[in-house]
Amino acid sequence: MITTIVYIEVKPDCVNDFIEATVKNHQASVKEAGNMRFDFLQSNSNPCSFVLYEAYETEEEAAKHKETAHYLEWREKVAPFMAEQRLGVRYKAIKPENSLKLNYEQL
Amino acid sequence: MITTIVYIEVKPDCVNDFIEATVKNHQASVKEAGNMRFDFLQSNSNPCSFVLYEAYETEEEAAKHKETAHYLEWREKVAPFMAEQRLGVRYKAIKPENSLKLNYEQL
Numbered sequence: 001m002i003t004t005i006v007y008i009e010v011k012p013d014c015v016n017d018f019i020e021a022t023v024k025n026h027q028a029s030v031k032e033a034g035n036m037r038f039d040f041l042q043s044n045s046n047p048c049s050f051v052l053y054e055a056y057e058t059e060e061e062a063a064k065h066k067e068t069a070h071y072l073e074w075r076e077k078v079a080p081f082m083a084e085q086r087l088g089v090r091y092k093a094i095k096p097e098n099s100l101k102l103n104y105e106q107l
Numbered sequence: 108m109i110t111t112i113v114y115i116e117v118k119p120d121c122v123n124d125f126i127e128a129t130v131k132n133h134q135a136s137v138k139e140a141g142n143m144r145f146d147f148l149q150s151n152s153n154p155c156s157f158v159l160y161e162a163y164e165t166e167e168e169a170a171k172h173k174e175t176a177h178y179l180e181w182r183e184k185v186a187p188f189m190a191e192q193r194l195g196v197r198y199k200a201i202k203p204e205n206s207l208k209l210n211y212e213q214l
Contacts (some may be wrong), residue, residue: 003148005112005158019201026183026202037144041198051112051198053160057212091148091158092198095128095133 001036001093002062006052006086014081015048021077022050028070029054034061055093096100108143108200109169113159114191119187122155127186130131135159135177141168162200166186 011017019071023039037055056062065071110210117125119204144162163169172178 001146003146003160005160016188023202030203037146038202039108039110039200040202042201044197044199053110053112090151092151093146094129094149095147096137096147 001055001057001098002089003037003053003055003091003093004062004088005091006054008050008052008086008087009083010048010050010078010081011083012048017065018050018078018081021074021081022052025070025074028068029065032061032065032068034058034064108164108203109166110144110160110198110200111169111195112198113161113195115157115159116190116194117155117157117185117188118190119155122173125188127211128181128188131160132177132181135175136172139168139172139175141171142164145212151187164170 015071021044026038026040029035035055036057037053039051039053041051041053043049043051053059054062055064056065115125118207132149136142142162143164144160145159147157148160150156150158154196155195161169161172163172165180
């Protein structure tokens, strides 16, 4: 499982618009074939500070995400909301060893 | 869903022992009632740099984790392996709104 922690700092007056656009991205991303996680988090200490915790089964599936219409639309939409450049940090999962698909149909 | 990203820097000669202890902690933690995620990650760029991505349904369940025998054993075991103090950063999940339990029985 390939994971990326994306750190995002948003301008204070753009927080609501950013959340709206990112919820839409989340909803489409979790339907991608290789997607294992797409948690959208807001810092407890700073409401302008967000994290996307993304995991894919393979490098190929992670790369494909960046070619999807919903990712490209999100990237363009949120560009003016950024307070600083986004930072994505890559990790490999030691555990779980096998990818576990979240069952969003439970919701 | 309450999430914590724990950043851990390990001394180079302790990496294998740290992984062994943390795999054990992972295996017990995912069986806790309120546990939603316990991903154990290693940085792609630095093999001494690790992340624990932990999520619990509630603050109470997250707090209970720190009282478990497996957590307390892990904490004592890994203390001498740390290259610097661990840092845990708390987030609330905007999405998924409801907690999704990973089904480890799939493995």
